[in-house]
Amino acid sequence: MKNLIPVIGLEVHIELNTATKMFCRCxxxxxxxxxxxxxxxxxxxxxxxxxxxxxxxxxxxxxFGLALNSQISSFSKFDRxxxxxxxxxKGYQISQYDLPFCTKGTFTLKNGKVINIRRIHLEEDxxxxxxxxxxxxxxxxxxYNRSGVPLMEMVxxxxxxxxxxxxxxxxxxxxxxxxxxxxxxxxxKGSMRLEANISLKEEDQGLPDYKIELKNxxxxxxxxxxxxxEIVRQKQILETGSKPVQETRGYDExxxxxxxxxTKEEAQDYRYMPEPxxxxxxxNEKVVLRIKNKxxxxxxxxxxxxxxxxxxxxxxxxLVSDKNRALYFDEAINIAKDHNISAKEIASVMVxxxxxxKYPEPAGLIKKLLEIQKADYASQKEVxxxxxxxxxQNTKAVDDYKNGKTxxxxxxxxxxxxxxxxxxxxxxxxEILRKKLEE
Amino acid sequence: xxxxxxxxxLKADLLSGKYSTVDLVDYxxxxxxxxxxEIQSILTITxxxxxxKAKKADALIKKLKxxxxxxxxxxxxxxxxxxxxxxxxxxxxxxSRVLNGYVAQYSATAVEKLETAGAITIAKLNQDAWAxxxxxxxxxxxxxxxxxxxxxxxxxxxxxxxxxxxxxFCLIALGTDTGGSVRQPASFTNLVGLKPTYGAISRWGVIxxxxxxxxxxxxxxxIADVKQTYDVLKGEDGHDSNVRxxxxxxxxxxxxxxxxxxxxxxxxxxxxxxxxxxxVINTYQQMGHKIINISLPHTKYGISVYYIIQxxxxxxxxxxxxxxxxxxxxxAFGSEAKRRIMLGSFVLSAGHYDAYYLKAMKVRNxxxxxxxxxxxxxxxxxxxxxxxxxxxxxxxxxDPISMYLSDIFTVTANxxxxxxxxxxxxxxxxxxxxxxQLMGPRFSEDLLFNLGQKYQAQTDWHTRKAVL
Numbered sequence: 001m002k003n004l005i006p007v008i009g010l011e012v013h014i015e016l017n018t019a020t021k022m023f024c025r026c027x028x029x030x031x032x033x034x035x036x037x038x039x040x041x042x043x044x045x046x047x048x049x050x051x052x053x054x055x056x057x058x059x060x061x062x063x064f065g066l067a068l069n070s071q072i073s074s075f076s077k078f079d080r081x082x083x084x085x086x087x088x089x090k091g092y093q094i095s096q097y098d099l100p101f102c103t104k105g106t107f108t109l110k111n112g113k114v115i116n117i118r119r120i121h122l123e124e125d126x127x128x129x130x131x132x133x134x135x136x137x138x139x140x141x142x143x144y145n146r147s148g149v150p151l152m153e154m155v156x157x158x159x160x161x162x163x164x165x166x167x168x169x170x171x172x173x174x175x176x177x178x179x180x181x182x183x184x185x186x187x188x189k190g191s192m193r194l195e196a197n198i199s200l201k202e203e204d205q206g207l208p209d210y211k212i213e214l215k216n217x218x219x220x221x222x223x224x225x226x227x228x229x230e231i232v233r234q235k236q237i238l239e240t241g242s243k244p245v246q247e248t249r250g251y252d253e254x255x256x257x258x259x260x261x262x263t264k265e266e267a268q269d270y271r272y273m274p275e276p277x278x279x280x281x282x283x284n285e286k287v288v289l290r291i292k293n294k295x296x297x298x299x300x301x302x303x304x305x306x307x308x309x310x311x312x313x314x315x316x317x318x319l320v321s322d323k324n325r326a327l328y329f330d331e332a333i334n335i336a337k338d339h340n341i342s343a344k345e346i347a348s349v350m351v352x353x354x355x356x357x358k359y360p361e362p363a364g365l366i367k368k369l370l371e372i373q374k375a376d377y378a379s380q381k382e383v384x385x386x387x388x389x390x391x392x393q394n395t396k397a398v399d400d401y402k403n404g405k406t407x408x409x410x411x412x413x414x415x416x417x418x419x420x421x422x423x424x425x426x427x428x429x430x431e432i433l434r435k436k437l438e439e
Numbered sequence: 440x441x442x443x444x445x446x447x448x449l450k451a452d453l454l455s456g457k458y459s460t461v462d463l464v465d466y467x468x469x470x471x472x473x474x475x476x477e478i479q480s481i482l483t484i485t486x487x488x489x490x491x492k493a494k495k496a497d498a499l500i501k502k503l504k505x506x507x508x509x510x511x512x513x514x515x516x517x518x519x520x521x522x523x524x525x526x527x528x529x530x531x532x533x534x535s536r537v538l539n540g541y542v543a544q545y546s547a548t549a550v551e552k553l554e555t556a557g558a559i560t561i562a563k564l565n566q567d568a569w570a571x572x573x574x575x576x577x578x579x580x581x582x583x584x585x586x587x588x589x590x591x592x593x594x595x596x597x598x599x600x601x602x603x604x605x606x607x608f609c610l611i612a613l614g615t616d617t618g619g620s621v622r623q624p625a626s627f628t629n630l631v632g633l634k635p636t637y638g639a640i641s642r643w644g645v646i647x648x649x650x651x652x653x654x655x656x657x658x659x660x661x662i663a664d665v666k667q668t669y670d671v672l673k674g675e676d677g678h679d680s681n682v683r684x685x686x687x688x689x690x691x692x693x694x695x696x697x698x699x700x701x702x703x704x705x706x707x708x709x710x711x712x713x714x715x716x717x718x719v720i721n722t723y724q725q726m727g728h729k730i731i732n733i734s735l736p737h738t739k740y741g742i743s744v745y746y747i748i749q750x751x752x753x754x755x756x757x758x759x760x761x762x763x764x765x766x767x768x769x770x771a772f773g774s775e776a777k778r779r780i781m782l783g784s785f786v787l788s789a790g791h792y793d794a795y796y797l798k799a800m801k802v803r804n805x806x807x808x809x810x811x812x813x814x815x816x817x818x819x820x821x822x823x824x825x826x827x828x829x830x831x832x833x834x835x836x837x838d839p840i841s842m843y844l845s846d847i848f849t850v851t852a853n854x855x856x857x858x859x860x861x862x863x864x865x866x867x868x869x870x871x872x873x874x875x876q877l878m879g880p881r882f883s884e885d886l887l888f889n890l891g892q893k894y895q896a897q898t899d900w901h902t903r904k905a906v907l
Contacts, residue, residue, distance in 0.1 A: 041545055045759045047538070048525045048547060048644040052680050080755055082787075091758020142763075271787035273751060273796065276651035278680050 009158035023051030043148035045089030065102025095123035226251035511557030547644025564599030586905035594624030619849025621656030622861035626874025637856035643678035698817030754783025828871035
């Protein structure tokens, strides 16, 4: 049997952090709220209710698309996706079918490989089922607080061949979303949700004729492990000459194996149709360009900027991986420009000592660094002493200086620093040395 | 006491003290109690709400006199609503058992606008369940009778709205018109029925049948009343994203060009209806308007297109009544609703979408373009509303296709989003009302009202009443 290569594609759902829901004016924030307190006729799907699209959510989706080099559709629309589930109050979800806001995006991995992003569309989130026992009876309750919260869905092409690339991609996507400020992309809160499909193919084969969907996996690490476990499992099946059954599988983190959740023979028919209650949307190219020009620095741009400051890879990653720290660092180096503090020093105290946590304002940190610097430098008295010692030991150099060979100053400073064990403040040493020499 | 025949007489009577608003509500309720047992136009009576509002109206009239009517243009107008309209705290069923006992949690924009303008809500009216039908026979509760012949249907799906106004149970009623459901019952009961431009009146709080075709319509006794109600109802409300009001100015004295589409006078048309509509055409010609024959060849596909798009949207809109909420399971759906859910699910399914839904959307667009082109040549189009006058109860039951064909002349306005007004045009030999419709380009309501008023100034059909 030839070498088997994994074929992996991803579906990522990200809840937007807009003030209001996608199609009504209810608050979009729903985490930890009392059930069914943040609802209205629209997000409850009551008879007679009509949706009005949240423009902010549309622009946020376009921002995300632009950050991933997508094409922005000039003409777009919403569609109804039909299926029955108790957490879906209208019997359909307002989503996008054939004209998503963003198509054909790209993402370049560190190893240079390009992952194609098929589409990014906008839809509404569903309610939530709560299964519990009330008065000794097992019941399923529905909480509609989350119903109608704006949800972006990104679908990649099946371009991944390595679970570690998937991990890199997802972490960077999470970071980009945070940099754009459009979602907290918190896996634990469910504001970022992952699904992967995976199959194996022989090296020179086209796409395989089956795929396994991995769902309900709530961390990057578990997804990576689930993919690895799937590769092993599918390899074993293929090597016996059979084909894995097309199905949805979950991941058991204790056993480190995947398990079957649902076998579906055929694709579900969602009976998509254009959403008649929302007029089609034309997106002005000029406005898109304006948004593009106003996008904040994304993680990769920050990396480039930090690299120019000669920071180590470790420092750069630590700072960039947290948007707030990266911005903090930016501000700190800006303030430090007027002082004798290097970017490296700031990065060092942030990464190694977490000093940014102690000083919420970058200016506070710089002030502290200046104080430390002063305290650490040799005192004026010590510098004077060292200068005297060095000048006595190097009378020739002193003579040379008096004869006009001023370049010996550098040599003398070096000697003084040696005497001070490097603790001399350059300016102070120069000042005292010059005074002595002129005497 | 006699019920007012127009807003104008109502205002005069209330101001002169001929009767108070409370008297009027009393009077309408006494008629309802006397006659609705037979007519069966009402699903829920809101007498408490009506009396409370009437007392307020009387106080206003006492205090402000004529000024009260300037501030509240519909002051004292007693109104009934097709049971598609939500009124906060009142049972709203859409004529279906599925929603029997459902109490609305908020009010429709249309209801709020009329009430803010001073109108008094007296009843929620019977209809074909979910507005599926052209006869009222699909109501899950009972069949509304035609006040002109109680063995006959009042038309549908706004059967109760038409019968209630024709029976003097209220002065005006709102209905919904998705394929003719306001115009056809209006023409079966000698009333004016407006199907406005799609996007002129908000659908917020009106139970959806087919969202791209649904319009809020008005049924009244004359053009002036309907126009005044339309003026209150129209405009954006921040809820219905499809509402974008435009105004079209026109010269009210101008002689217009009226197009007569030959396809609307073809073999299906009852000879008596044909004769009456031709008389209407003559009346307009005698007024000096120009009559020209036109052809709208694609409109013959209207019913086919309508019966693909409409069930598709119906299947989608009814999906929410899935048995989880609202207390009834899906078995509570009547047979017509089931038929449309099945049809709609079929035409939207992956293997059939292109052949049915997509194709229907394309033909819909062709019809739209054809009509737009026609309106380059003519100002308005005049046509019959229904192929026949009111038919007998049970006559078309069990033959859904023949029932569907009742909409053959009305669906064009819905598919194209254009306005149309049904106007009384006389009676058949057996005394059944026959209506005609004036259709115009988008947002040409005022022109249609203007021409309708000119017709009603020359004729007295609309002043005749049913004998209950």
